[in-house]
Amino acid sequence: MSEARAAAAPLIRVIPRLAPPELHKAVWEACTQKRWYFGNQSVTADAGIPFWKMDLDGDAAVGRLWTHAKQACEKAAGRALRVVRQYANGHTYGLGGRPHSDDDREGTFTLLYYPMPLWKPDWEGETLFYDARLEVIAGVKPAPNRAVFFDSRIPHSGRAPSRSCGALRITLAFKLESA
Numbered sequence: 001m002s003e004a005r006a007a008a009a010p011l012i013r014v015i016p017r018l019a020p021p022e023l024h025k026a027v028w029e030a031c032t033q034k035r036w037y038f039g040n041q042s043v044t045a046d047a048g049i050p051f052w053k054m055d056l057d058g059d060a061a062v063g064r065l066w067t068h069a070k071q072a073c074e075k076a077a078g079r080a081l082r083v084v085r086q087y088a089n090g091h092t093y094g095l096g097g098r099p100h101s102d103d104d105r106e107g108t109f110t111l112l113y114y115p116m117p118l119w120k121p122d123w124e125g126e127t128l129f130y131d132a133r134l135e136v137i138a139g140v141k142p143a144p145n146r147a148v149f150f151d152s153r154i155p156h157s158g159r160a161p162s163r164s165c166g167a168l169r170i171t172l173a174f175k176l177e178s179a
Contacts, residue, residue: 011109011151012129012138013076018113018147019068026061028115031088031170051097051158052090052168062086066174069111073149073176077109080179088115089158091125091169096160099130102152107178112171113147123165130155142169152176 019027036054056062066083074081091097102110112127119125119142127148129138134155140148150156152175161169 010129010131010137010154011076011149012140012154013149014140015069015072015147015149016143017145019065019145023061023064023068024115024145025117027065027113027172028117030056030059030061031115031172036088036090049095049098051095052092054088054090056086056088056172059086062172065113065172066111069113069147069149069174073109073111076149077176077178079107081109081176082179084175084177086172086174088170088172091158091160093161093163093165097158099128099134099155099157101155102173102175103177104153105177106153108152109149109176110152111147111149111174111176113174114142114144115170115172116142116167117144118167119143120165123161123167123169124159125161125165125169126159127171128157128159130157142171 036052038052070081125142127140128136131137158171
């Protein structure tokens with residue numbers, strides 16, 4: 001995909017229910033383990049707001065989720081893909097992310113999964129996507145078992161949950177590249 005094509009027709013695909021119930025539950029259990037650490041940042045050049053992170057490379061349930069999602073992602077990308085890394089991000093009230101791109105190289109993609117079993121609409125926490133001028137071009141509300149697959153060059157940000165949300169806004173990120 002050329003940069004002109006990425007700007008004209010950005011690849012952003014929402015998958016309403018990514019996993020079957022038993023896999024969704026297993027991935028949620030992996031994301032609730034006590035391996036979280038605080039201090040991760042999306043933006044390194046201009047210190048971003050730190051947030052929670054859990055590395056999930058090698059986790060069996062998370063690996064099964066990628067196996068389940070792989071065919072749909074490869075079809076959307078138009079090419080074979082491989083996982084570079086996989087991890088969970090966590091945000092609480094006040095810890096919204098700043099616009100950033102996951103990778104500036106052509107042929108890189110992100111699968112972002114919302115593993116929570118419950119998410120109320122008034123909890124907010126949307127993932128916003130931006131054009132080159134940082135104007136919002138799309139937004140995805142968190143919902144249990146929802147995913148969004150996108151070109152990693154597209155600027156995006158994870159919005160903080162609202163004050164009424166007492167939960168951790170968790171997203172599971174698969175960073176992908178052409179195989």
